[in-house]
Amino acid sequence: xxxxxxxxxxxxxxxxxxxxxxxxxxxxxxxxxxxxxxxxxxxxxxxxxxxxxxxxxxxxxxxxxxxxxxxxxxxxxxxxxxxxxxxxxxxxxxxxxxxxxxxxxxxxxxxxxxxxxxxxxxxxxxxxxxxxxxxxxxxxxxxxxxxxxxxxxxxxxxxxxxxxxxxxxxxxxxxxxxxxxxxxxxxxxxxxxxxxxxxxxxxxxxxxxxxxxxxxxxxxxxxxxxxxxxxxxxxxxxxxxxxxxxxxxxxxxxxxxxxxxxxxxxxxxxxxxxxxxxxxxxxxxx
Amino acid sequence: xxxxxxxxxxxxxxxxxxxxxxxxxxxxxxxxxxxxxxxxxxxxxxxxxxxxxxxxxxxxxxxxxxxxxxxxxxxxxxxxxxxxxxxxxxxxxxxxxxxxxxxxxxxxxxxxxxxxxxxxxxxx
Numbered sequence: 084x085x086x087x088x089x090x091x092x093x094x095x096x097x098x099x100x101x102x103x104x105x106x107x108x109x110x111x112x113x114x115x116x117x118x119x120x121x122x123x124x125x126x127x128x129x130x131x132x133x134x135x136x137x138x139x140x141x142x143x144x145x146x147x148x149x150x151x152x153x154x155x156x157x158x159x160x161x162x163x164x165x166x167x168x169x170x171x172x173x174x175x176x177x178x179x180x181x182x183x184x185x186x187x188x189x190x191x192x193x194x195x196x197x198x199x200x201x202x203x204x205x206x207x208x209x210x211x212x213x214x215x216x217x218x219x220x221x222x223x224x225x226x227x228x229x230x231x232x233x234x235x236x237x238x239x240x241x242x243x244x245x246x247x248x249x250x251x252x253x254x255x256x257x258x259x260x261x262x263x264x265x266x267x268x269x270x271x272x273x274x275x276x277x278x279x280x281x282x283x284x285x286x287x288x289x290x291x292x293x294x295x296x297x298x299x300x301x302x303x304x305x306x307x308x309x310x311x312x313x314x315x316x317x318x319x320x321x322x323x324x325x326x327x328x329x330x331x332x333x334x335x336x337x338x339x340x341x342x343x344x345x346x347x348x349x350x351x352x353x354x355x356x357x358x359x360x361x362x363x364x365x366x367x368x369x
Numbered sequence: 370x371x372x373x374x375x376x377x378x379x380x381x382x383x384x385x386x387x388x389x390x391x392x393x394x395x396x397x398x399x400x401x402x403x404x405x406x407x408x409x410x411x412x413x414x415x416x417x418x419x420x421x422x423x424x425x426x427x428x429x430x431x432x433x434x435x436x437x438x439x440x441x442x443x444x445x446x447x448x449x450x451x452x453x454x455x456x457x458x459x460x461x462x463x464x465x466x467x468x469x470x471x472x473x474x475x476x477x478x479x480x481x482x483x484x485x486x487x488x489x490x491x492x493x
Contacts, residue, residue, distance in 0.1 A: 089482075090481050090482065090485075091480045091481060091482045094480075095479075095480035095481060096480065122485065124485075124489075125482045125485045125486045125489065126434065126486050126489050126490075126493070128453070128493055129382055129434070129447070129449060129450035129453035129454070130381045130382060130450075130453055130454065130457050131380065131381055131382070135493065162482075164482055164486075237434075237435045237436060237437075241435065241436035241437065241439070241440050242436045242439055242440060242447070243440055250440045251440070251441075275400055275435075275437075276400050276401075276433055276435030276437065278433060279433040279434070279435065279486065280433070280483050280484075280486035280487040280490065281433060281487075282479065282483050283468070283473055283479065283483050283484055283486075283487035284468075284472070284473070284487060285404075286474065288401065288404055288431075291403075292400060313480040313482060314480055314482050314483050314486070316480075317478070317479065317480050317483065
Protein backbone atom coordinates (compact mmCIF):
# COMPACT_ATOMS: atom_id res chain seq x y z
CA UNK A 84 0.00 0.00 0.00
CA UNK A 85 1.42 3.41 -1.00
CA UNK A 86 1.25 6.09 1.63
CA UNK A 87 0.72 9.83 1.19
CA UNK A 88 1.29 11.67 4.52
CA UNK A 89 0.52 15.31 3.61
CA UNK A 90 1.84 18.52 5.17
CA UNK A 91 -0.31 19.00 8.26
CA UNK A 92 0.60 15.59 9.64
CA UNK A 93 4.26 16.43 9.44
CA UNK A 94 4.14 19.98 10.75
CA UNK A 95 1.03 20.63 12.83
CA UNK A 96 -0.30 17.30 14.11
CA UNK A 97 2.43 14.65 14.25
CA UNK A 98 0.30 12.68 16.74
CA UNK A 99 -2.13 11.86 13.91
CA UNK A 100 0.53 10.20 11.78
CA UNK A 101 2.55 8.65 14.60
CA UNK A 102 -0.47 6.95 16.18
CA UNK A 103 -1.67 5.71 12.77
CA UNK A 104 1.72 4.25 11.90
CA UNK A 105 1.86 2.45 15.27
CA UNK A 106 -1.49 0.83 14.52
CA UNK A 107 -0.25 -0.23 11.05
CA UNK A 108 2.66 -2.10 12.60
CA UNK A 109 0.24 -3.80 14.96
CA UNK A 110 -2.27 -4.68 12.19
CA UNK A 111 0.37 -5.82 9.72
CA UNK A 112 -0.36 -3.06 7.22
CA UNK A 113 2.69 -2.34 5.11
CA UNK A 114 2.79 1.32 4.10
CA UNK A 115 5.45 2.59 1.68
CA UNK A 116 5.77 6.37 1.73
CA UNK A 117 5.70 8.01 -1.70
CA UNK A 118 9.10 9.63 -2.33
CA UNK A 119 9.26 13.38 -3.01
CA UNK A 120 5.57 14.01 -2.44
CA UNK A 121 4.15 17.53 -2.71
CA UNK A 122 1.37 19.36 -0.92
CA UNK A 123 -1.94 18.09 -2.35
CA UNK A 124 -3.14 21.67 -2.94
CA UNK A 125 -5.73 21.56 -0.09
CA UNK A 126 -8.62 22.80 -2.24
CA UNK A 127 -9.80 21.11 -5.39
CA UNK A 128 -10.28 23.80 -8.00
CA UNK A 129 -13.90 23.92 -9.11
CA UNK A 130 -13.00 25.75 -12.31
CA UNK A 131 -11.75 24.65 -15.69
CA UNK A 132 -8.05 24.73 -14.83
CA UNK A 133 -6.44 21.33 -14.21
CA UNK A 134 -3.02 23.06 -14.19
CA UNK A 135 -3.71 24.07 -10.59
CA UNK A 136 -3.18 20.46 -9.61
CA UNK A 137 0.27 19.81 -11.01
CA UNK A 138 1.61 19.25 -7.49
CA UNK A 139 -0.86 16.45 -6.89
CA UNK A 140 -0.18 14.97 -10.32
CA UNK A 141 3.57 14.95 -9.68
CA UNK A 142 2.95 13.10 -6.42
CA UNK A 143 0.84 10.54 -8.29
CA UNK A 144 3.58 10.09 -10.91
CA UNK A 145 6.12 9.63 -8.14
CA UNK A 146 3.86 6.95 -6.63
CA UNK A 147 3.37 5.26 -9.98
CA UNK A 148 7.14 5.02 -10.51
CA UNK A 149 7.90 3.36 -7.18
CA UNK A 150 9.69 0.03 -7.64
CA UNK A 151 7.95 -3.37 -7.58
CA UNK A 152 4.39 -2.19 -8.16
CA UNK A 153 1.80 -4.46 -9.71
CA UNK A 154 0.19 -1.61 -11.62
CA UNK A 155 -3.12 -1.11 -9.85
CA UNK A 156 -1.85 0.06 -6.49
CA UNK A 157 -3.74 2.08 -3.92
CA UNK A 158 -2.54 5.35 -2.46
CA UNK A 159 -3.77 5.77 1.10
CA UNK A 160 -4.18 9.14 2.84
CA UNK A 161 -4.88 9.84 6.51
CA UNK A 162 -5.89 13.49 6.29
CA UNK A 163 -9.35 13.82 4.77
CA UNK A 164 -8.48 17.06 2.94
CA UNK A 165 -5.58 15.28 1.25
CA UNK A 166 -7.81 12.35 0.45
CA UNK A 167 -10.44 14.64 -1.08
CA UNK A 168 -8.06 16.54 -3.35
CA UNK A 169 -5.90 13.58 -4.40
CA UNK A 170 -8.99 11.50 -5.11
CA UNK A 171 -10.67 14.24 -7.16
CA UNK A 172 -7.54 14.98 -9.18
CA UNK A 173 -7.06 11.28 -9.85
CA UNK A 174 -10.70 10.84 -10.79
CA UNK A 175 -10.58 13.82 -13.17
CA UNK A 176 -7.53 12.36 -14.90
CA UNK A 177 -9.18 8.93 -15.16
CA UNK A 178 -12.38 10.33 -16.66
CA UNK A 179 -11.07 13.20 -18.78
CA UNK A 180 -8.58 12.02 -21.40
CA UNK A 181 -7.96 15.59 -22.57
CA UNK A 182 -7.03 16.76 -19.05
CA UNK A 183 -4.68 13.79 -18.68
CA UNK A 184 -3.03 14.54 -22.02
CA UNK A 185 -2.65 18.22 -21.11
CA UNK A 186 -0.91 17.61 -17.80
CA UNK A 187 1.29 14.93 -19.30
CA UNK A 188 2.35 17.30 -22.09
CA UNK A 189 3.02 20.03 -19.55
CA UNK A 190 5.02 17.86 -17.13
CA UNK A 191 7.55 16.89 -19.80
CA UNK A 192 10.38 16.26 -17.34
CA UNK A 193 8.61 13.22 -15.92
CA UNK A 194 7.13 10.05 -17.39
CA UNK A 195 3.43 10.19 -18.28
CA UNK A 196 0.86 9.55 -15.58
CA UNK A 197 -1.13 6.51 -16.64
CA UNK A 198 -4.02 7.14 -14.23
CA UNK A 199 -4.27 3.59 -12.96
CA UNK A 200 -3.67 4.25 -9.27
CA UNK A 201 -6.54 4.36 -6.79
CA UNK A 202 -6.71 6.89 -3.96
CA UNK A 203 -8.35 5.73 -0.73
CA UNK A 204 -8.73 7.00 2.82
CA UNK A 205 -7.32 5.05 5.77
CA UNK A 206 -10.86 4.32 7.03
CA UNK A 207 -11.60 2.58 3.72
CA UNK A 208 -8.48 0.51 4.19
CA UNK A 209 -9.75 -0.53 7.63
CA UNK A 210 -13.24 -1.32 6.28
CA UNK A 211 -12.38 -2.95 2.94
CA UNK A 212 -8.92 -4.47 3.33
CA UNK A 213 -8.73 -5.29 7.05
CA UNK A 214 -12.47 -5.54 7.75
CA UNK A 215 -14.12 -4.12 10.86
CA UNK A 216 -14.88 -7.65 12.13
CA UNK A 217 -11.23 -8.62 11.92
CA UNK A 218 -10.27 -5.27 13.43
CA UNK A 219 -12.42 -5.91 16.48
CA UNK A 220 -10.71 -9.30 16.87
CA UNK A 221 -7.37 -7.47 16.98
CA UNK A 222 -8.53 -5.07 19.71
CA UNK A 223 -6.79 -5.87 22.99
CA UNK A 224 -8.19 -3.01 25.06
CA UNK A 225 -11.85 -2.56 24.08
CA UNK A 226 -12.95 0.99 24.88
CA UNK A 227 -16.12 -0.32 26.47
CA UNK A 228 -18.48 2.34 27.75
CA UNK A 229 -16.65 5.21 26.08
CA UNK A 230 -19.11 7.40 24.18
CA UNK A 231 -17.53 8.73 21.02
CA UNK A 232 -19.09 11.24 18.63
CA UNK A 233 -17.88 10.76 15.05
CA UNK A 234 -17.29 13.99 13.16
CA UNK A 235 -17.24 13.47 9.39
CA UNK A 236 -17.02 17.06 8.23
CA UNK A 237 -17.10 17.56 4.46
CA UNK A 238 -14.07 16.14 2.73
CA UNK A 239 -14.72 12.42 3.27
CA UNK A 240 -18.30 12.40 2.07
CA UNK A 241 -18.80 15.30 -0.33
CA UNK A 242 -19.08 15.65 -3.26
CA UNK A 243 -20.80 12.35 -4.00
CA UNK A 244 -18.30 11.29 -6.68
CA UNK A 245 -15.53 10.81 -4.12
CA UNK A 246 -17.60 9.95 -1.01
CA UNK A 247 -16.33 7.02 1.07
CA UNK A 248 -19.87 6.48 2.36
CA UNK A 249 -23.43 7.81 1.89
CA UNK A 250 -23.08 11.64 1.83
CA UNK A 251 -26.29 12.36 3.76
CA UNK A 252 -26.13 9.59 6.32
CA UNK A 253 -22.71 7.98 6.53
CA UNK A 254 -22.00 5.21 9.03
CA UNK A 255 -18.38 4.14 8.41
CA UNK A 256 -17.09 6.03 11.47
CA UNK A 257 -19.83 4.55 13.67
CA UNK A 258 -18.81 1.07 12.48
CA UNK A 259 -15.20 1.91 13.21
CA UNK A 260 -16.09 3.15 16.71
CA UNK A 261 -18.06 -0.05 17.40
CA UNK A 262 -15.16 -2.18 16.21
CA UNK A 263 -12.85 -0.65 18.84
CA UNK A 264 -15.44 -1.50 21.49
CA UNK A 265 -16.77 2.00 22.12
CA UNK A 266 -20.28 3.38 21.67
CA UNK A 267 -20.90 5.78 18.78
CA UNK A 268 -22.99 8.81 19.69
CA UNK A 269 -25.60 9.96 17.21
CA UNK A 270 -26.03 13.72 16.86
CA UNK A 271 -27.42 15.86 14.06
CA UNK A 272 -24.31 17.84 13.16
CA UNK A 273 -21.87 15.06 12.34
CA UNK A 274 -21.68 15.98 8.63
CA UNK A 275 -21.96 19.76 8.95
CA UNK A 276 -19.08 22.00 7.87
CA UNK A 277 -16.87 23.45 10.62
CA UNK A 278 -16.21 26.64 8.64
CA UNK A 279 -13.08 25.44 6.87
CA UNK A 280 -10.43 28.12 6.08
CA UNK A 281 -12.59 30.96 7.44
CA UNK A 282 -10.68 30.21 10.63
CA UNK A 283 -7.83 32.31 9.18
CA UNK A 284 -9.54 35.62 8.46
CA UNK A 285 -13.04 35.28 9.89
CA UNK A 286 -12.65 33.27 13.04
CA UNK A 287 -16.12 34.28 14.30
CA UNK A 288 -17.78 32.18 11.57
CA UNK A 289 -15.83 29.11 12.62
CA UNK A 290 -16.50 29.67 16.31
CA UNK A 291 -20.20 29.90 15.60
CA UNK A 292 -20.18 26.65 13.58
CA UNK A 293 -17.90 24.63 15.83
CA UNK A 294 -19.71 25.66 19.01
CA UNK A 295 -22.96 24.26 17.58
CA UNK A 296 -21.25 21.00 16.58
CA UNK A 297 -19.42 20.42 19.87
CA UNK A 298 -22.42 21.44 21.94
CA UNK A 299 -24.67 19.04 20.08
CA UNK A 300 -22.22 16.13 20.48
CA UNK A 301 -21.95 16.96 24.17
CA UNK A 302 -25.74 17.09 24.61
CA UNK A 303 -25.99 13.67 22.98
CA UNK A 304 -23.67 12.37 25.71
CA UNK A 305 -20.31 12.26 23.97
CA UNK A 306 -17.18 11.83 26.11
CA UNK A 307 -15.04 12.80 23.17
CA UNK A 308 -15.20 13.62 19.45
CA UNK A 309 -13.11 11.95 16.76
CA UNK A 310 -12.15 13.59 13.52
CA UNK A 311 -10.25 12.65 10.36
CA UNK A 312 -9.11 16.14 9.41
CA UNK A 313 -6.40 18.40 10.88
CA UNK A 314 -8.34 21.55 10.00
CA UNK A 315 -11.63 20.29 11.45
CA UNK A 316 -9.74 19.30 14.59
CA UNK A 317 -8.25 22.77 14.94
CA UNK A 318 -11.65 24.37 14.36
CA UNK A 319 -13.56 22.09 16.74
CA UNK A 320 -10.98 22.80 19.44
CA UNK A 321 -11.72 26.51 18.94
CA UNK A 322 -15.34 25.64 19.62
CA UNK A 323 -14.43 23.68 22.73
CA UNK A 324 -12.49 26.69 24.04
CA UNK A 325 -15.29 29.11 23.16
CA UNK A 326 -17.73 26.94 25.12
CA UNK A 327 -15.23 26.77 28.02
CA UNK A 328 -15.51 23.03 27.69
CA UNK A 329 -13.01 20.20 28.03
CA UNK A 330 -14.32 17.67 25.52
CA UNK A 331 -11.24 16.14 23.86
CA UNK A 332 -11.16 16.29 20.05
CA UNK A 333 -8.97 13.39 18.93
CA UNK A 334 -7.91 11.87 15.64
CA UNK A 335 -9.56 8.54 14.84
CA UNK A 336 -6.13 6.90 14.70
CA UNK A 337 -5.54 7.81 18.35
CA UNK A 338 -8.69 5.93 19.38
CA UNK A 339 -7.54 2.98 17.30
CA UNK A 340 -4.10 3.09 18.95
CA UNK A 341 -5.70 3.13 22.43
CA UNK A 342 -7.80 0.07 21.61
CA UNK A 343 -4.84 -1.83 20.16
CA UNK A 344 -2.70 -1.05 23.19
CA UNK A 345 -0.13 0.97 21.23
CA UNK A 346 0.97 4.55 21.85
CA UNK A 347 -1.83 7.02 20.99
CA UNK A 348 0.64 9.94 21.09
CA UNK A 349 -1.69 12.12 23.12
CA UNK A 350 -0.38 15.64 23.52
CA UNK A 351 0.34 16.68 27.15
CA UNK A 352 -2.73 18.92 27.45
CA UNK A 353 -5.04 16.11 26.34
CA UNK A 354 -3.24 13.20 27.99
CA UNK A 355 -4.64 13.85 31.49
CA UNK A 356 -8.14 14.45 30.22
CA UNK A 357 -8.28 11.28 28.13
CA UNK A 358 -6.63 9.11 30.81
CA UNK A 359 -9.27 10.29 33.29
CA UNK A 360 -11.99 9.22 30.87
CA UNK A 361 -10.36 5.84 30.39
CA UNK A 362 -9.84 5.25 34.09
CA UNK A 363 -13.58 5.65 34.51
CA UNK A 364 -13.98 2.55 32.37
CA UNK A 365 -13.53 -0.82 34.04
CA UNK A 366 -12.29 -2.58 30.92
CA UNK A 367 -9.29 -0.34 30.50
CA UNK A 368 -6.62 -2.29 32.35
CA UNK A 369 -3.91 0.26 33.06
CA UNK B 370 -30.96 32.23 -25.16
CA UNK B 371 -28.13 31.86 -22.68
CA UNK B 372 -27.02 35.24 -21.34
CA UNK B 373 -23.40 36.37 -20.96
CA UNK B 374 -23.23 35.66 -17.19
CA UNK B 375 -24.61 32.15 -17.68
CA UNK B 376 -22.18 31.55 -20.54
CA UNK B 377 -19.13 32.61 -18.48
CA UNK B 378 -20.17 30.60 -15.42
CA UNK B 379 -20.79 27.61 -17.68
CA UNK B 380 -17.39 28.04 -19.27
CA UNK B 381 -15.47 28.30 -16.00
CA UNK B 382 -17.37 25.85 -13.79
CA UNK B 383 -19.05 23.57 -16.31
CA UNK B 384 -22.43 24.20 -14.67
CA UNK B 385 -25.61 24.90 -16.60
CA UNK B 386 -27.16 27.57 -14.36
CA UNK B 387 -30.30 27.57 -16.53
CA UNK B 388 -31.23 24.12 -15.18
CA UNK B 389 -32.10 25.67 -11.79
CA UNK B 390 -35.82 26.07 -11.05
CA UNK B 391 -35.20 28.09 -7.88
CA UNK B 392 -36.61 25.63 -5.36
CA UNK B 393 -34.36 27.07 -2.65
CA UNK B 394 -33.14 23.76 -1.27
CA UNK B 395 -29.53 24.98 -1.44
CA UNK B 396 -30.41 28.04 0.65
CA UNK B 397 -32.44 25.98 3.13
CA UNK B 398 -29.49 23.73 3.90
CA UNK B 399 -26.68 26.28 3.68
CA UNK B 400 -24.83 26.69 6.99
CA UNK B 401 -23.49 30.15 6.24
CA UNK B 402 -26.58 32.13 5.23
CA UNK B 403 -26.34 34.30 8.36
CA UNK B 404 -23.17 35.85 6.97
CA UNK B 405 -24.41 36.12 3.37
CA UNK B 406 -25.92 39.18 1.68
CA UNK B 407 -27.70 37.04 -0.91
CA UNK B 408 -29.02 33.49 -0.49
CA UNK B 409 -27.44 30.82 -2.70
CA UNK B 410 -30.56 30.32 -4.86
CA UNK B 411 -30.82 34.10 -5.27
CA UNK B 412 -27.26 34.13 -6.57
CA UNK B 413 -28.34 31.62 -9.21
CA UNK B 414 -31.38 33.79 -9.98
CA UNK B 415 -29.19 36.89 -10.50
CA UNK B 416 -27.03 34.92 -12.95
CA UNK B 417 -30.10 33.66 -14.82
CA UNK B 418 -31.22 37.26 -15.18
CA UNK B 419 -27.77 38.29 -16.37
CA UNK B 420 -27.44 40.73 -13.46
CA UNK B 421 -23.71 41.21 -12.95
CA UNK B 422 -24.17 43.09 -9.67
CA UNK B 423 -23.95 39.60 -8.17
CA UNK B 424 -20.17 39.85 -8.68
CA UNK B 425 -19.97 42.48 -5.96
CA UNK B 426 -21.88 40.46 -3.36
CA UNK B 427 -20.27 38.87 -0.30
CA UNK B 428 -21.99 35.50 -0.74
CA UNK B 429 -19.47 33.85 -3.13
CA UNK B 430 -16.66 34.72 -0.69
CA UNK B 431 -18.57 33.35 2.32
CA UNK B 432 -19.20 29.99 0.63
CA UNK B 433 -16.70 27.56 2.18
CA UNK B 434 -17.13 24.86 -0.51
CA UNK B 435 -18.67 22.35 1.90
CA UNK B 436 -20.79 20.93 -0.97
CA UNK B 437 -23.92 20.44 1.13
CA UNK B 438 -25.95 22.28 -1.54
CA UNK B 439 -24.25 20.49 -4.42
CA UNK B 440 -25.07 17.08 -2.93
CA UNK B 441 -28.72 18.03 -2.35
CA UNK B 442 -29.62 19.90 -5.54
CA UNK B 443 -32.53 18.10 -7.27
CA UNK B 444 -31.33 19.48 -10.62
CA UNK B 445 -27.77 18.26 -10.15
CA UNK B 446 -26.30 21.77 -10.06
CA UNK B 447 -22.92 22.08 -8.38
CA UNK B 448 -23.77 25.32 -6.55
CA UNK B 449 -20.34 25.42 -4.87
CA UNK B 450 -18.74 25.42 -8.33
CA UNK B 451 -20.99 28.34 -9.36
CA UNK B 452 -19.70 30.29 -6.33
CA UNK B 453 -16.13 29.49 -7.34
CA UNK B 454 -16.96 30.60 -10.89
CA UNK B 455 -18.08 33.99 -9.53
CA UNK B 456 -14.89 34.33 -7.48
CA UNK B 457 -12.86 33.43 -10.55
CA UNK B 458 -14.50 36.12 -12.68
CA UNK B 459 -13.61 38.70 -10.04
CA UNK B 460 -10.05 37.42 -9.57
CA UNK B 461 -9.38 37.31 -13.32
CA UNK B 462 -10.63 40.88 -13.61
CA UNK B 463 -8.94 42.50 -10.63
CA UNK B 464 -5.88 40.28 -10.25
CA UNK B 465 -4.66 38.24 -7.31
CA UNK B 466 -4.85 39.44 -3.75
CA UNK B 467 -2.47 38.42 -1.02
CA UNK B 468 -3.18 37.25 2.50
CA UNK B 469 -1.68 39.69 4.96
CA UNK B 470 0.06 37.34 7.37
CA UNK B 471 0.40 40.13 9.93
CA UNK B 472 -3.38 40.26 10.26
CA UNK B 473 -3.71 36.57 11.07
CA UNK B 474 -4.20 35.74 14.74
CA UNK B 475 -2.61 32.48 15.95
CA UNK B 476 -0.54 32.08 12.79
CA UNK B 477 1.79 29.77 14.71
CA UNK B 478 -1.01 27.45 15.82
CA UNK B 479 -2.95 27.24 12.57
CA UNK B 480 -2.47 24.05 10.60
CA UNK B 481 -0.85 25.07 7.34
CA UNK B 482 -3.70 23.69 5.26
CA UNK B 483 -5.87 26.46 6.73
CA UNK B 484 -3.57 29.23 5.51
CA UNK B 485 -3.02 27.57 2.13
CA UNK B 486 -6.76 27.12 1.61
CA UNK B 487 -7.54 30.71 2.63
CA UNK B 488 -4.85 32.07 0.31
CA UNK B 489 -6.18 30.03 -2.59
CA UNK B 490 -9.63 31.58 -2.28
CA UNK B 491 -8.08 34.96 -3.07
CA UNK B 492 -5.84 33.81 -5.88
CA UNK B 493 -7.70 31.04 -7.70
